[in-house]
Amino acid sequence: MSRFRNIFLWIGVVAVAVMLLTFDMSWKELCHHVRQSGVWLPAAILLWLPIYIINARAWQLIVNDGETRPVGFWRIFKYTISGYALNSVTPVGLLGGEPYRIMELSPLVGRAKAASSVILYAMMHIFSHFCFWLFSVGLFLCRYGHALSWPLAAVLGLILLFCLVGVYVFLVSYRHGLVLRLLSFLGRWPLVGAYVRRQADRHAEGIREVDEQIAALHAQRRTTFYCSLSLEFVARMLGCLELQFILFALTREVSYWDCVLMQAFASLFANLFFFIPMQMGTKEGGLALVTECLHISGAYGVLTGLVTRLRELFWIAVGLLLIRIGNKSKA
Secondary structure, three states: HHHHHHHHHHHHHHHHHHHHOOOOEEEEEEHHHHHOOOHHHHHHHHHHHHHHHHHHEEEEEHOHHHHOOOHHHHHHHHHHHHHHHHHHHHOOOOHHHHHHHHHHHHHOOHHHHHHHHHHHHHHHHHHHHHHHHHHHHHHHHHHHHHOOOHHHHHHHHHHHHHHHHHHHHHHHHHHHHHHHHHHHHOOOOOOOOHHHHHHHHHHHHHHHHHHHHHHHHHHHHHHHHHHHHHHHHHHHHHHHHHHHHHHHOOOOOOHHHHHHHHHHHHHHHHHHHOHHHHHOOHHHHHHHHHHHOOOOOOHHHHHHHHHHHHHHHHHHHHHHHHOOHHHHHHH
16 A cells, blocks of 8 residues: 555656646746735635535544444544545546545545545535535625626626536436446447456445445435535635635625625636646636636736646645544554
C-alpha cells in the first residue's frame, strides 16, 4: 500500500508544479493581490477547515452505517482532505481521490463496503451540487426576478431543466444502484467496451454487492441518507462565505446572497468543464460572467477567482502531506 501512496503523492506533486509554472499571473501581481486581501485571505483559508470537517462527518455517516467497528472521525477527515486534493490536481476529478479513498478504507471495512461508501459519498457530493443549483435558481428569481430579461429567463430555464434531470437520475441511481448500469453503458462503447465487459463479468459478485449497499442506504436507512445530504448542502452554503471574505477587501456592497449566486453559477460553469485539472480558467470565467449578470464589476469576479487559487493550493499541499503521515503500519 505504501507504494500506491507514493504514486498518488507524486501525481499530486507533479500536477501542482505544473500549475505553479503555468500560473497566469506574475509574482508581482500575486503579491499585490495578497497585500490587497489583508486578513481576509487567511480567513478564507481557515474557513475551509470547518467545511472539510462537515464533509468528513457527512462521509463518516455513510462509512459507519451498519458497521460494528466504526471508523474514527479523524481518519475519515484525513482521507477527506487528501481525496479532495487529488481530485483537484487530476483530470476528470474523481480519477484521483476516489481510488485513493477506497485503497485506504479497504483494510478497515472491507473492499466492497469501502467502494460502496466512497461511491455513495461521491454521489452525495454531486447530488448536493444539483440541490444547491436548484436553490440558487429560486434565490435568483426572488432577488432579481423583477428585472428578468427573456434571454436570461431562457438560460435559467435550461439550468432548471438540467438540475431537475440530474436530480431524477440520481434518485433512480440511489433506488436501483449505479455501478452495474454504468458498466453496462460503458460496455457498449467502442475500444473500451470489450475490456469493461470482461471486468464486469470477472467481478460480477462484488459489483452486485456494491449496488445493493448503494440501494439499501436510500431505501432502508433514510435518516443517514438525508443527514449526509443536509451536511453537504450546509457545507456548500458555508463555502459561499469565502467569496464574501475576499470581496470584503474590495467592497462592502456585495451581500452574502449575491455571493451564493456567484458561487452557484460559477460552480455550474466550472463543472461543465470538469475535465480540466483544478478547473483552471473556468472558475474565473464563470465568476466574471455571473458578476456581470448581477451588475457587479467583472473585475471583482476575476480577482476573486485568482485569489481563491491560493487557498486551493494551500489545502492541496496539506492534503498531499497527509497522504504520507498518520498511516497505520498494519491493517
